[in-house]
Amino acid sequence: MGPVSRQPGGGAARRPVMRKVLIISAVVLLVLVGGGVGLYLVMNARTWQLFGGLTYRVDTEQKVVALTFDDGPSDKSASIEQALAERHVPATFFLIGSEIEKHPGVAEQLVAQGHQLANHSYTHTRMVFVGAEFVKAEVERTDAVIRKAGYLGDIVFRPPYSKKLYQLPRYLADHDRKTVTWDVEPDSDSGDPAHDNPAAIARTTLDQVRPGSIILLHPWNADHDADLAALPQIVDGLRARGYRFVTVNELLVS
Numbered sequence: 614m615g616p617v618s619r620q621p622g623g624g625a626a627r628r629p630v631m632r633k634v635l636i637i638s639a640v641v642l643l644v645l646v647g648g649g650v651g652l653y654l655v656m657n658a659r660t661w662q663l664f665g666g667l668t669y670r671v672d673t674e675q676k677v678v679a680l681t682f683d684d685g686p687s688d689k690s691a692s693i694e695q696a697l698a699e700r701h702v703p704a705t706f707f708l709i710g711s712e713i714e715k716h717p718g719v720a721e722q723l724v725a726q727g728h729q730l731a732n733h734s735y736t737h738t739r740m741v742f743v744g745a746e747f748v749k750a751e752v753e754r755t756d757a758v759i760r761k762a763g764y765l766g767d768i769v770f771r772p773p774y775s776k777k778l779y780q781l782p783r784y785l786a787d788h789d790r791k792t793v794t795w796d797v798e799p800d801s802d803s804g805d806p807a808h809d810n811p812a813a814i815a816r817t818t819l820d821q822v823r824p825g826s827i828i829l830l831h832p833w834n835a836d837h838d839a840d841l842a843a844l845p846q847i848v849d850g851l852r853a854r855g856y857r858f859v860t861v862n863e864l865l866v867s
């Protein structure tokens with residue numbers, strides 16, 4: 614005799630109902646978890662987005678590579694500019710609009726030195742679950758300060774934290790704007806001991822770069838001094854392997 618017969622009050626009759634409820638609950642849970650995972654993947658994808666496409670590297674046989682720096686300007690501009698000038702390296706700076714305004718003169722200086730300026734939003738907010746007006750303000754206000762600094766080239770966009778969902782890619786696609794991420798980020802994991810080790814950052818970069826790569830570093834950030842210290846090894850190492858440094862806009866047409 615099975616356990617059903619021992620349940621009082623018609624348990625046997627309820628059992629199929631219970632089973633149905635359990636199955637439905639399991640399906641709902643799976644859909645929710647699956648949907649959540651899907652949403653997470655869409656928000657964080659570095660190599661694709663819902664609208665307009667996205668460039669994380671360029672398919673080319675030429676040994677060209679672009680060096681990109683996120684999140685500035687900050688008070689570290691003099692040392693960054695000097696490190697690049699010493700080795701005659703053009704870089705692409707994904708700047709935050711509000712930070713450009715807080716550090717007057719820095720963006721102008723970068724333009725004068727031949728670097729590319731690019732848009733990394735106005736407030737560095739995660740741009741998921743945001744409205745169209747918010748997206749427009751983040752993009753356009755930053756464009757305005759970049760133009761005010763004298764930059765004349767195409768302004769490409771990089772989402773803060775590489776996060777985007779619907780409104781941001783939609784806005785960029787509708788306005789014929791390019792989204793640019795990266796394929797090499799040697800300082801990405803702050804839990805990794807290599808995070809503040811210049812030699813390890815340089816080694817990871819040299820190991821991962823291939824023709825058309827886009828390297829991301831964060832030398833403006835206070836806890837990323839190792840990025841700048843790694844720069845000479847990165848530049849010399851890649852040049853020794855035959856690579857030429859170009860801006861992102863130059864890379865996009867190579």
Ligand SMILES: [Zn+2]
Nearest residue numbers: 683684773774
């Ligand atoms: Zn950022």
